[in-house]
Amino acid sequence: MSGLVKISMGDVTPSIRLGGAIRPLLTPASVGAGSGFLGTMTLEPGEFVAEHYHPYSDEFLFVSQGSVAVRVDGQELVLDSGDALMVPRFGSHRYENRGEATALIVFQIAPLAPSPEQGHVEVERPPHPAAVPPAVGK
Template identity: 50%
Template sequence: MTEVAIRKVAVGDVVANRRRGGEIRVVLGPQTAGAKTGFLGVLTLGAGEFVSEHYHPYSEEFLYVTKGSLVVRAAGEPITIECGEGVLVPKHMPHRVENPGTETAEAVFHLCPLAPRPELGHVDTEDLPNPDHAQLSVQERS
């Protein structure tokens, strides 16, 4: 029997990716925890911020709001998700996440299964708000 290590990762130890908008932090994934089948992270959107429209050709996305409320535009249709509610975005469905409110909103997201390579996991269908933002690994910023 092979032993598998359990890895604990704190959200504060993960650098935010801001390329698509807001703060996206993959807390448990291949790079942070050695995950093989998917990843889980935290999304923080300030008032008026958004994550640009994209889709996942290999993964479903689960999004659960933990603070405030968000609007998910799935295939152009707005779906309001309040704190304590979640939504499942099927693979191949274009979606955009917005915070139209006046306070910061937070959500937990999970995508699975993984794409064969990280660069194949997202297909952007809208201009990125921060295309030059480079995400540094925890090791690179230390």
């Protein structure tokens, strides 16, 4: 892929399978990324992203708006707007918006797993198991 490619949140169909609205923005499929991908998660009050882990990747989070309770391997932190956290590979993690405002999280996952199917392992049943996630792979 050559040239600069602009991706807007509004241009990406969100995945709701794990909970909230997850939008993979800069990915192998959208911009030819080879080392990781960047996206956003929007969690309305009461929404959560089901517990899962990444066997090949670290996940970097930045809370852009609102607050979110993050549980990693049983340890919980509340991240507010302006806070960041790294979830290490194999760190089983879950996100929940217990506040009264929408939470917007920017995340990066790196390095990439060998295939999108190997990218995460579910620990908790997702709230919308029949929903099909958008493509993030090659």
